[in-house]
Amino acid sequence: MNIQIFGTKKCNDTKKAERFFKERGIKFQFIDMKEKGMSKGELTSVASVCGGLSNMIDENAKDKDAIALLQYIADEDKLEKLMENQHIIKTPVVRNGRQATLGYQPDVWKKWE
Template sequence: MIDPDAKDKDTLALIKYIADEDKLEKILENQQVIKTPIVRNGKLSTIGYQPDVWKKWE
């Protein structure tokens, strides 16, 4: 769910190297590093722009 191409490279580096138990909190504090959009369709979901997948959903 982390966007490796996010503009905030400092936060990406921090998230990569901090303790696992602290990562979720840091991601939630810095939501600009989350890959979007997150699209749900019932039990199915995608992360990122994926119109080809969405067209197959019924």
């Protein structure tokens, strides 16, 4: 398994995801989205697995303006805007090769083992 966890240090669900993999002795790479973020390829890959860019948006994020903007702009512009505003993506984003999840989903991760 090649696990990557994209999240923030303050996110409780990200901490729970890290704990989930640590408890099972599974190595993972943590990427702090406030420092680095996701590349365009990673974002596109996760979006294709998780049902599109609109599913990646956290409706409870603090930046309501960015959320509203992404809902109303043209589909071809959404990827660029989401690249600029990665702080509104649901965290953690957990990747295992071509597989990916949004949020805390231990039931899915158990199937990866």
